[in-house]
Amino acid sequence: MINRNFQPFRVEQFLSETEHGVVFNFSESGVHPMSLQGLVELAGIDLDALLTTMIDYPQVNGKQSLRDTIAGLYPGASADGVLVTVGATEANTLVANTLLEPGDNVVCFRPTYEQISGNAANLGNEVRWVDLIESGGWAIDAEALERAVDDRTRIIHVVNPNNPTGRILTEADRARIVSAAERVGAWIVSDEVYAGTEREGDTETPSFWGSTDRVLVVNSISKAYGLPGLRLGWLVGPEDIIQHCWRRHEYASIAASMLSMELADKALAEPARSKLKARARRLIRTGFDVLTEELARHQGVFSVVPPQASAMSFVRFNLPIASEAFSMRLLREKDVLVIPGSRFGVENHFRFSSALPEDHLRNGLAKLNDLTGDILNGR
Template sequence: MFHPFHVEQFLSELEHGVKYNYSESGVHPMKVEELIKLTGLDPNTIWSTVLDYPQVNGSTLLREHIAKMYEGADAENILVTAGASEANTLVANTLLEPGDNMVAFRPIYEQLTGDVRNRGIEVRYVDLDPYNDWKIDPQALMDAVDENTKVIHIINPNNPTGQVVSQEERDAIIAAAAKVGAWIVADEVYIGTERDTDEVTKSFWGDYDKVVVLNSMSKAYGLPGLRLGWMVAPKDTITASWRRHEYATVAATTLSMRLAEAALAEPARGLLVERARRLIRTGFETLTEALKVHQGVFTVSPPKASAMSFIRFDLPVDSETLCRRLHAEQDVLVIPGSRFHVENHFRFSSALPEAHLREGLNRLNKVVGSILETA
């Protein structure tokens, strides 16, 4: 049985041409000219690039830049992929076989979980607590694993809630994985998007011997159009994934790798992270201000990181109806919580230019006002 990717299906159907798009989960994307200016890259380097097949596992320079982010890693621990989406697919194809199961935390961006389910492999969900900042229940996690659990999947910082696991939660994940010899697959695409601190979220890399980390240029760096991501893993796992990568995409693109090399070299990488945090912090302040217009309607656990908030609402409509009305009546796009299997919520991305953000929030409040008037 095929399981559609509910979030991406919603976006594919509605995002084209929408004027006020708050459905994306990264910071406002950069233009090529902005990236070239920030990195100091000579434009002639781009114009003179030969559009040949690139190094299949990622250019050596790019993998070296990536490896510097992960203590103890080197270029041989890195595989460059066509976005984190391909990296997720490689995990499903490399680490899991029929008869295995995977444990994941919900709400979750269901890319890896959907891919795994479509391969006929069981996914066991541990539900996060919406009334306690979406925290993990360590006992529920331990109860979910067994001798057939091969992967525990964590998105940290989380999508859609923006929460970051505590040390206690981290220890619980490692303990559960160690109990059954499972892999920890950590999607860390939102590291660098911290809202309330300049301290970078700790990677799972180095905390346990069976860890695969996934990341990309899309979220913290504001470069989703590069469609470039990576895996960090033990070298034999990278080799096994590389063999499957050759079937999937062969390689990421030459130009994407060249631009990513420039973006991940210091000081450019640090400047991109500063830009992301500035947009995230300012945008969240604007969002929380707008959510107060209709008292008692909206509540949100402030995200510790990421460009988005998972907002709870108290209205006499379900999340799909609310989001469809926003799109039809006000040309505003947000993602209903039902697409994450959580009702009475929607995901809203606020790391955007101020004027554009405020206009969309005004339109959101118009629809809410209309609903309240007719309730």
């Protein structure tokens, strides 16, 4: 029998059913991906040496030099406290399966990327939602957080910078989360895949690592680095918890690929890492300016709280159509793909990725504006 209580991952289900072959794909959440040639040139990779790489099983918890490099990004972390995973996706799944026990609850902020919450629900755990306040720039509702956290809270899940809003937590909001976690002995699971994609200024979003004892950090090479096809992520935490996650990693995937580890090792080493982050910020800043310019062509229809980081914006729209229907009309009639806000639990919004080549971005936005005009005219 099929488990009828299974909850699909709404965002990823939408993407996997719609994104392939679309001309104007604005549904992704990372910066425009690099080619292998582009990475080789940017990182100064010795191609002849790369071609000697054995296509074999790699070290299961991650290549030693790669884990050393990753640990160096988190002061006080050790290589034994790093697990290399198949994207941040696997890292999140391992965390849920490692930490959660029957009767535990998980506190999440909405809107968000619902990977931890979906895993928790499918394990039979209660998910408690704390809505972010759009009128406050997507700030945390401090009173709602206090009400949600109790002595059965095992995980407080944070995506910082946020997906889909691009909000960076303030120091006050970070302190509230740490205080709430420490009050009940919960773990902070911090998804930090958008750190380094800041739209204003070059100071990287601070990690939750080191803010309290019970922190697990999830990150990947996908979003800020423009290398999603490597499918490589990592988990950083206390060594004993990483060991438990490693045991589950052996069931889930055994290991990330050898070639992905070799390329990620080069991408995360300086000066390549800084160059990749600088590339991401250029695309993000130009793309957001183009997005807001094009959306302004229909006055009073679109608005957006400017993202402080990430390659995407969570756009509010004022049209007589639901977000799912709007997104599907865009896809069918204009070959444009965005993610409806309903997939994040918030109506009258869509997520739009704008860290793309400018000509492609403007051409796709022109089509979005064409459909907007049709809807306004009753068509």
